[in-house]
Amino acid sequence: MSNIQKVGSNLWVAPEHFGVTPKFQRTEHALNYYPNGASLLHETLNPGNKKFRFDYEDEPDHPDYPGDLSAKYLGEVFDHSSAGGHDGYLDMRVNSVTNRDVFFYSGLIVAFIWWTFDYLVIRSFTTWVVPESIIYGMYFLCFGLSSITFLCPLATPVRFHKKNQEVYVWHKKVLYRIPWQECELSVQVAKRNEGYRGLQDGYQLTLWLNPKHAVNQDLTGQKHVALNMLHNMNHHIPLYTYWEYVRRYMNSEQPLYIEITKKPRRPSFNTELARKTGYLKAVLVFIITAPFVFLFNPNKMALLTPVKHKWPKEVHEWTGECCNWH
Secondary structure, three states: OOOOEEEEOOEEEOOOEOOEOOEEEOOHHHHHHOOOOOOOOEEEEEOOOOOOOOOOOOOOOOOOOOOHHHHOOOHHHHHHHEEEEOOOEEEEOOHHHHOOHHHHHHHHHHHHHHHHHHHHHHHHHOOOOOOHHHHHHHHHHHHHHHHHHHHOOEOOOEEEEOOOOEEEEEEOOEEEEEEHHHOEEEEEEOOOOOOOOOOOOEEEEEEEEOHHHEOOOOOOOOOOEEEEEEEEEOOOHHHHHHHHHHHHHHOOOOOOOOOEOOOOOOOOOOHHHHHHHOHHHHHHHHHHHHHHHHHHOHHHHHHHOOOEOOOOHHHHHHHOOOOOOO
């Protein structure tokens, strides 16, 4: 059952989380320019540079408390979604990169269900003779489903260039160069709930790609394209902290945590730590922990795939350096 309540002729309100109460509407702009705009419920964040405060339970309960420090420096957003911090620009991963473990776990669940059916039903309580080709074929399909997590190409991140006040997007072979003040972002009520349709509310942070900002194709007359930046079930606060992080960065506002990195933010063997603790110990710990990271955090492990989309050369020219981090 949905927890999003209709409170007006054109106003829907979601439950409050950490001081944020989303207010969704149907807008004339969405009706005219967005796909499925007539049924779209969303809250516009930009243009408008909408600012949010967050009240966490471990922060002072004081009526004059401003709220900004409640999010500390929004470091969790950087850790979860950033491909790396640079001098002048920031690469932020999209949902297809940060939430790709659904295929991995779906494959494991289907494999477990099939194993249970095979051993506890077919072999124990029936006289059916199922060819081994079918049995192992099902396991192969499950393996293939899980492998999508690691074999599907990684999408390029969205590049927020603070110095140029521009946003660069490479999506479905179309290159967009978007002025920050015209960058359209909103939180919408997601129609797809990743297998939980009707049981939980889904929220999606969407970057709407205006065809007029396409530089390598003429998309005149077409509607905007929706780019899923982040999707989450039942709780909307991760989407608003993601937006607030980007907003603060592009407006040079504090507090904000950002790490200027020299290499892509992905799992790797820590040679510096190995020098301090000893290579033998470090290798043993790596061998022991790697399978658990693979099982419990496949999103991170998927960053190691060699199959990745790369930026067009124009983006490197606009950025001032060549960087294809994911």
